[in-house]
Amino acid sequence: MTVRVRIAPSPTGNLHIGTARTAVFNWLFAHHHGGKFILRIEDTDLERSRPEYTDNILAGLRWLGLNWDEGPFFQSQRLDLYKTAVKKLLDQGLAYRCYTTPEELEALREAQKAKGEAPRYDNRHRNLTPEQEAAFQAEGRSFVIRFKIDDDREIVWNDLVRDKMVWRGSDLGGDMVIARASADGIGQPLYNFVVVVDDIDMQITHVIRGEDHIANTAKQILLYEALGAAAPVFAHSPLILNMDGRKLSKRDGVTSISDFQKLGFTAEALVNYMTLLGWSPPDSTQEIFTLEGAAKEFSFERVNKAGAKFDWAKLDWLNSQYIHNLPVDKLTDLLIPYWQEAGYNVEGRERPWLEQLVGLIGPSLTRLVEAVEMSKLFFSDTVELSEEGSKQLQQEGASAVLSAILAALENQPEFTEPTAQEIIKQVVKQQNVKKGLVMRSLRVALTGDVHGPDLIQSWLLLNHLGLDKARLNQAISS
Ligand code: GLU
Secondary structure (H helix, E strand, O other): OOOEEEEOOOOOOOOEHHHHHHHHHHHHHHHHOOOEEEEEEOOOOOOOOOHHHHHHHHHHHHHHOOOOOEEEEEHHHOHHHHHHHHHHHHHOOOEEEEOOOHHHHHHHHHHHHHOOOOOOOOOOOOOOOHHHHHHHHHOOOOOEEEEOOOOOOEEEEEEOOOEEEEEEHHHHOOOEEEEEOOOOOOOEEOHHHHHHHHHHHOOOOEEEEEHHHHHHHHHHHHHHHHOOOOOOEEEEEOOEEOOOOOEOOHHHOOOEHHHHHHOOOOHHHHHHHHHOOOEOOOOOOOOOOOHHHHHHHOOHHHEOOOOEEOOHHHHHHHHHHHHHHOOHHHHHHHHHHHHHHOOOOOOOOOHHHHHHHHHHHHHHOOOOOHHHHHHHHHHOOOOOOOHHHHHHHOOOOHHHHHHHHHHHHHOOOOOOHHHHHHHHHHHHHHHOOOHHHHHHHHHHHHHOOOOOOOHHHHHHHHHHOOHHHHHHHHHHOO
């Protein structure tokens, strides 16, 4: 048997971290077994689905390296298949048209509430005669299609994560709606139904998805049976929780993959982190691996039942590991979009200069976006003086030191690291001051602050642009 799994996002929002983590588990499982990973866009909810969300989902999966083998298939293009299946269930008497009005359903719900019962449909239109149906139609009532669920049925499956699962038909809220009213009398098929039709049609062998779908699984197993197909194996992965132990939600701020990208996480670090959200490798000390590496080891035996807490500190740590191990040219490629987004004149800089800048700031980065703030002084024409910086410039001798540096600079045909060191040494001697005064004053003149990246390297970068003299002049006259 070839393993066939799928990720089935609904394009009603950007690619969510929970969906992406489900995609990771599917991808790992498929690759572990040499199987296929299929992408299906569940866009049957026409009101809430948007093409820009589909674009965001596809771009996010690609960015993460979660390439798919088949698809994307769009449910909106497969309506005929679903309608044929609805018709089959109607013809077999396994589904029926229900004409209960929203007001009647509301009254039913109220009555149940008053008795302290859980809301459920009472299956009142299960056995309508053709005459009763005709009468409802004559009244102008619209209908939904309901699938019969036997209250006494026991539904059992062996979940790859949660082991033996047992549900009763009576837990499922009465006969379930599988299609809404539509002009052709067959209806607009709904989520739980089309998922099953698609998973049968696409020969899905394992359905791997979040545990929020467990109740759907119980219903869907009955639909497989009704459609005459064997149910796939199910694996319900644990939810992602915030640090307070609650389900990660929009209120937690960042939840979509494109947000993580904007914040400066690398795809490799993020995907690595997601594999660890609920799974651990057999060697639990191993924390850094590629998707391919994790796929070799992946099995549901090592997926937790308990929710997985989202740990920003761990993600930051992983991200810094990836960033610090990147060759300078690759890191430069990754940083360019962040600088461009910030409006920096990247095009006006030469590649070797950019790489030199990356060599300087790279080791201090945890998130790529931090490069924007760290490189600001190298891209702007002027410096902003911090309070400490301006105090430094008012120190006795500071101005004379800077004038001496400027004069020494004028006489240099070529400016290199040894030249910079030599100038500093000369000025210390000539002005008869401490080296600290020279270094601190120079740093403030060039960068505006008393702290910052390596001084000599910063000076070299600014000298390439001819910015050092201008800044020394500015500091002397301030
Ligand atoms: N479309 C569903 C969702 O986005 C996924 C359904 C499934 O995996 O079966 O939650």
